[in-house]
Amino acid sequence: MTNALLADWTTPFGLPPFDRIADEDFDPAFEAALTDARARIARIATNPEPPTFGNTIEALELADRQLSKVMSAFYVLASTSSNDAREALQRSFSPRLAVYSSEITANRPLFQRIEALWEAREDMDLTVEQARVLMLTHRGFVRSGARLEGKAADRLKSVKERLAVLGTQFTQNLLADERDWSMPLSEDDLAPLPDFLVSAARSAGDETGKRTAVVTLSRSLIVPFLQFSPNRTLREKAWRAWTGRGANGGPTDNRTIAAEILALRDERARLLGYDSFAAYKLETEMAGTPERVRDLLMEVWTHARASADRDGARLTEMLHADGIAGPLEPWDWRYYSEKRRATEHDLNEAELKPYLQLDRMIEAAFAVAHRLFGIEAMPIDVALHHPDARAWEITRDGRHLAVFIGDYFARGSKRSGAWCSALRSQSRTDEEVAPVVINVCNFVKPAEGRPALLSYDDARTLFHEFGHALHQMLSDVTYESISGTSVARDFVELPSQLYEHWLEVPDVLAEFATHAETGEPMPEALLRKVLATATYDMGFQTVEYIGSALVDLDFHAGPAPADPMQRQAEVLDALGMPHAIPMRHATPHFAHVFSGDGYSSGYYSYMWSEVMDADAFEAFLEAGDPFDPEIAERLEAHILSAGGSSDAADLYIAFRGRMPGPEALLRGRGLTG
Template sequence: MPDQETIILTNPLLAEWDGVWGAPRFDLFAADDFIPALTAAMALNRAEIEAIATNPAPADFDNSIAAMERAGAALAQVRRVFWMLASAQSTPDIRRIESAIGEMLTRHGTALGHDPRLFERVAAVCNGRDQAALDGEQLRLLENSYRGFIAGGAQLGGEAKARFAAIDERLQALSTAFGQNVLAAGAEWELWLDRADLDGLPDSLCASAAQRAAGAGQPGRFLFTLDRGDFENILGFSARRDMRETMWRAFTGRCDGGDRDNRPLIGEILALRRERAELLGFASFAHYKLDDSMAKTPAAAAALLERVWLKAHGRALDELAELQEFADAEGAAFELAAWDVRFYAEQVRRTRYALDGAAVRTHLTLEAVRAAAFGAAGRLYGLRFDRREDLAVYHPCVAAWAITNSDGTPAGLLFTDDIARAEKHGGAWMGSLRVQEKLDGRVQPVIYTVANFAAAPPGEATRLSLDEARTLFHEFGHAMHGLLSDVTYPSLAGTSVARDFVEFPSKFMEHWITAPEVLAGFGVPDALISAIGRAGTYGEGIATLEFLASAIVDLEIHVGQLGDWQSVEVAALERLGLPAAIAMRHRLPHFTHVFDGGYAAAYYSYLWSEVLDADAFEAFTEAGNIFDPVLAARFRSEILAQGDARDPALSFAAFRGRAPLEDALLRARGLA
């Protein structure tokens, strides 16, 4: 067994990313390298922390807070690469070690967070902050550090501290198991169709399904999966009601029983989260989770959700009635069910608004949409994106992009991974392989975005629906937040902000994909652009209830007393009056945002962030130019560059000149 020094010197995961663009050497990484690399990096981190904890000098900001910011760089490098691969390229070798690595990292993090010597030094600096002449960013970092130790159980007694650590380990294991069940359930399900079954489906979607089938040894047939793109397109376009129902039941029923049943895991996760929060003195996990958010309390988050619910509920009932009337006129002899709503909404858009979703799709190639996102960032922030074929990637579908500022200086590196495959978790997300910082010289960020768009056959362009194009712009908005960060300390960089603020820059970026001047660049005809504008808020009542149902249930299962979470879900939906034809956007057994991600008790944050987003975008519409250079520069400096260097409410007020107004959200959704 090599010693730790040898591992540090020879393991490629620990090597410095010292290229011009600071790119990781994905071509050298292997699954078997991770555990040795993490073991060595954790040992190095423990030595760094020991030096801080035993420093004989009185605790001050530099020798304690800034020193902890410098510690753990090697560990962060390996950890970030692993979690990226575990979500975007989860091969059998990665899945095999995922639980062990999660346990290693949880134990290491808990041990550091429970070190009384570290906490004593942080508390001493915090208590003396008024005499320390710290700037605003340093004060923010100090306060975050202190709160982090408290939230991590640093003040607990011995027995409670041991229980806290055991809970964290078990929660990590349950979260990993939950996510792997969802990944496996999606990969195992297949829908095989023949050409006669394809009535209504877009040609590009069928071509992708034909390619899958040929790859599986059945040329001439069509293979569909539980990727969200297949789900949305079959429900939106298939003229076969039985097939829509088959897809809907399979998609919404993932992990709700069978070999991949996540229901027992949910009960245990909720119980452990509540116990953990109570150990820290909180009334519930939701109270704990929202303590450092913009909302501050579950009551404030719930109040926003229910105010919007009241506005959206009546609109949704009107929309359902209109869909039923349309279906009846078309000869449907049934009451609309959840698997019918998207199909008839698409028919109404086509008939009454002249908006043909399949026609829009023919213009939105993946390459063109990505180029439009890059172009928008160029006009707004002066950025240039250059494809780098010479940089290693972790899969052939991944592209690397070098980004420069208008003055030619490097701004960072972006990896884009957009095509669905079996090893990738569902959905779309952004992450950081390295965050921006200026602690010891400027460090440029390395960012990645991931999506799950169906691949086109060889030689053909991958085409996106308008919603899929919006998803690409959304994740690109997160990437802008990470790339344009301009802070000193790494833990304050980019998207390291309150959960109900982090979705603000991403939701904000979505506006540019539907802007007429951007759509015209794809060659979308004027008549179709006008139709997109006319139908812009059509169906928002139904879509809002789908989202709100998931957000409200998420909040309620994390606020309520321990018990049957399924009863809480049913009772909440009955109290709200969710129509039978409208389903939760995410049912709990496959709700990875909440049970294998960072959105537990915080799925509401998309709506909270949308309040900020809608109000901020109105500044551009009021100016009459969505590329207004003065507003764009202010958004970059006051929102994107700030990271978590100050309270997010102050950042918004610095951009808008006041606190956000909720009415802008209602106008944006057509609910005013």
């Protein structure tokens, strides 16, 4: 039978034919696509014609299109619907892809062609985009070791291959720990919990094949359990399981893997002539140096720690008033914070949640994009990677822009967290290519026939990921390598975090926050309370985030620690981390940093981007309209459609006229008092 992955895809919009793809198709398709890519690279490198932008740089842009086509379909399945076969394939593919990547950057004739073009760039009639792509291509080869020779080049190749293996292993270990743990709840345990949480726990029990309600390690389930369960023993058990992922001993323990990853990254940086991996990694980011990152984080830390200390003292009083001696513990914070919010602000998650239906929040995200950018979203019936996923065609003025896929519910086979990726990125190098973009979340799946209800944090996550999707779907560049989210890591979170602000626009909540049973809009009094408490507990949220960001930075800014767990403890101790607030992602489950190089030495980037997103939204507020058409047009022109076609700072200045300081961020987080 024909391998569906290698055949022409005649599906609507050229989507992967998921209903015809079998796991056994992937390895032969991968090998065929890899062979094709190698042949194309060889033809570029040995082309007897003098190098030109077209026969070298543009040809490189297209060389592995078939491989990308196969692997994009695979990664969606491997990350959202994992099984033993797909995990084995991932372990096989990762080192082979690393070898292929090293072959390209070590290809001397190929690099000589790129070097010749780089030297002649001033004499070439290049467009702005072409000049940018040439610079990025040349820089990428140099930073990948193209100038290394002999033993150094061989060692770098081995390091990259081993890092690919370890990143995959780290991810799969974490998935196994999350999949294998659940805590049964008795009827007595369920009795004091709000109805939405009881329903979610029963649904999770059904999903995991249990005969009782359970708490799993899905964030959308375990966080509300920590907020609402009065059973301190169960809260501690759940919290320890959640924060102990990747550190349970046995074959899924990630601690030695993390140590080896850090050592290899340090070696990689030094082979390339850098003092540290952080210096290497941050060279191409907006921040530039570890020192600038630390300065920003510590400036915000001072305000956040003071706020968290004040809140912690109040929560400790509540703990003691309940007759519990001793300090406030990490498994107590969310429980007493929720009680405090209900008492002092007359607001709790159980009251709010019925107004945050998943379907209505999806509609809200689409409606905001329509008002800002004029796009329309129409549901389409196509074969997708999982029955829970759904798809929409995105158009503007009747013209097809993209396909958007949403996969929102948690399941044991899905990687935790939330993310946006592209099955196909926008480009027009040789033809017009429209993007196919997917948002993946891990919200609790409701019982059959019941609406899916979100926490406010869930709703913010939905808006965040759709902001990333807009960055992909509104991309309007020629070359895929600078398309969509192909930007500096500390710039990529700007569109996503900026989009979160529209969830708090009163008109949006008034229209789309409707009660799941009555259909009535959120009462004005409740709406006011929601908006008034938007920065509630922000000290806690900021402290747990900065703790993780500073540990990540420290791991990579000097010699690799022999014992990352000991070094993590030393960093947090020196920082004065509050006892009751752990870092958001402890090392053994810090997937941002250890599943790949994406956010390594770069977890700070959320806050770096937030400096800009807070300032960017103030542009709308200064105009007196969160949907001001002129500012929305500038936002699309200079940020969302531009991809990586210019330096990130230049793009932001083109939009706003200047670079911002952290003042808007501190105001937005309520940390200026």
